[in-house]
Amino acid sequence: MNRQAPTLEDVAREAGVSRATVSRVVNGVRNVDPDIQELVRHAIERTGCTPNRAARSLVTRRAETVALIVSGAGDAFAARVFVDPFFGRVVSGALGYLRARAMHPVLLFAESQAARKQVVDYVRQGSADGVLVVSILADDPLPEMLLSARIPTVLFARPGRMAPISCVDLDHYAGGELTGAHLLARGCRHITAISAPSELQAGQDRLTGFRDALARAGRRPPPVVEGTFTLDSGAAAMTTLLRDHPRVDGVFAANDLMAQGACQVLRELGKRVPEDVAVVGFDDSSVAVPAHARPSAGAAPALRAAGQACACRWPRMMSAYRCPLDLIVRVWVG
């Protein structure tokens, strides 16, 4: 019942060697006689020893662990992070990377200033070697805090202020350009937009890219109604746009949910989508694209880079990847 877990010392006794030798075998250090290696391995097998992690961590000063921080939301919203078309892929890619290296992700939530401090402390205790931050806040203070605590960090999203932090993010501007090009290519003449809440930088970037694409084609700035990223706000915005611009034949919505709302309103009013009015969203979410067509591993290269950064190696690089469905991911390594 109260039997302690076998230690390397037990194995050493069993094998008739020293603790140091057992440690060498366990850690794959060379300079160990193959016969003795075999001996030790058997002894480990027999005793069922699993080297204590805390003891190892204490001396190596590595936890073999990274903190996966969901910043700006409590655990009730953890789901979002895993379902979000961008975060979901990025997170599961990162998890796969960690797993291949026997590193473990600890889930932390940083929705308040106190929680943010706790997160920093957690790492400073040596509980994690670095952090991955998934942030949904426009101007999150956490990245700066991690930076000044000299904690190896990779941010999924871009920091509000310019900071020397590695990050992975969608290229919102380029995505916006694509949507503009798409509507132009379809031959739309009366193009409008449903924008994101104005305080979200990402939303602004999408809109700017969209506008620029139209401008380069010689079009005048499109009418824009601001939405709140919800289905209902998309429907409301579409209603407004139709009232003010009855001839509209192309709509850019800053996310898929609003695009969906817009489609509903259009169809209710007897418009065919996309024959009468073309609607393009943003997010590559499941409402927009048939499942079999989605690029499930699209963000892999970006993640590999991010993963490397997490592993506390910091290669100098900057690159962009383009996925099958034009999901554009950029990686900055600071």
Add this chain to the structure above:
Amino acid sequence: MNRQAPTLEDVAREAGVSRATVSRVVNGVRNVDPDIQELVRHAIERTGCTPNRAARSLVTRRAETVALIVSGAGDAFAARVFVDPFFGRVVSGALGYLRARAMHPVLLFAESQAARKQVVDYVRQGSADGVLVVSILADDPLPEMLLSARIPTVLFARPGRMAPISCVDLDHYAGGELTGAHLLARGCRHITAISAPSELQAGQDRLTGFRDALARAGRRPPPVVEGTFTLDSGAAAMTTLLRDHPRVDGVFAANDLMAQGACQVLRELGKRVPEDVAVVGFDDSSVAVPAHARPSAGAAPALRAAGQACACRWPRMMSAYRCPLDLIVRVWVG
């Protein structure tokens, strides 16, 4: 640059006391002079010391960590766990419980036998004090492995074989009964069912509960077509049912996704739902219920119990909770 993190020893020197006293203050042990407490706290503040976790863990033999194991699926499917109407609530409830106790969840995936062994080793290394298993496998070997390794475990779902393991699960049978009662109460005369894949115990339980409810009302066994939990299979099953039983006016689908597929087929064929044909699903997922009506914290009491078990206390209890929308959760503590 290479400056080490300050230790309790540093704080002790700074405060002019012994390391033990600092430890006592940090751990909130009483019997420490208030003045000295103040002194020590200031010293901690000044030095910015964060007590090393590995060192503490080494001597206390506690990691203050639990493993959150997703069994039967790789990280690509992690999303499911957080989105699933049952698992999602249960997991976020458990996370909240842990957080309030400054315990940390490590995310592990056990989709292969090798991965399962790694999970067991991870805990035996002392990296976690216990595990929460979210299993989607019908007959998962992991619970038994954890049991025989004497690892404190709470299973979300029920073990395939009867085993003395604490678990939290929906009461599928009772849920099935409810759906049957619902269709009967609506006055349906020609009731049919779209069942779950036969290898899933939970699905069988739902169906059995449903059948028993009908039987108790004196109805003969309903026609059943087996589905695969997908939208398409629900649609296909509904098509079959309508062909063989044109007068059908009530349908039980073993999950909401199939119910949705059934609704689509019915509407395409000009049937009104629920006026002509009543359809009831299972899962309390967002497709079925308006968001504002969902019991977001419905599983809280069950979780509290589960959380207590996780925390390695094992109160003898067995209870059932009924949520606003008849989500029934049972807790077994083994």
Add this chain to the structure above:
DNA sequence: ATGAAAGCGCTAACAA
């Protein structure tokens, strides 16, 4: 190639 021994930073039993 192997062993002896020091010590990582902390807690806890024992002394004072």
Add this chain to the structure above:
DNA sequence: TTGTTAGCGCTTTCAT
């Protein structure tokens, strides 16, 4: 109430 001391189990020089 406080300090002294002995480990926790491991890695890692330094001898051999």
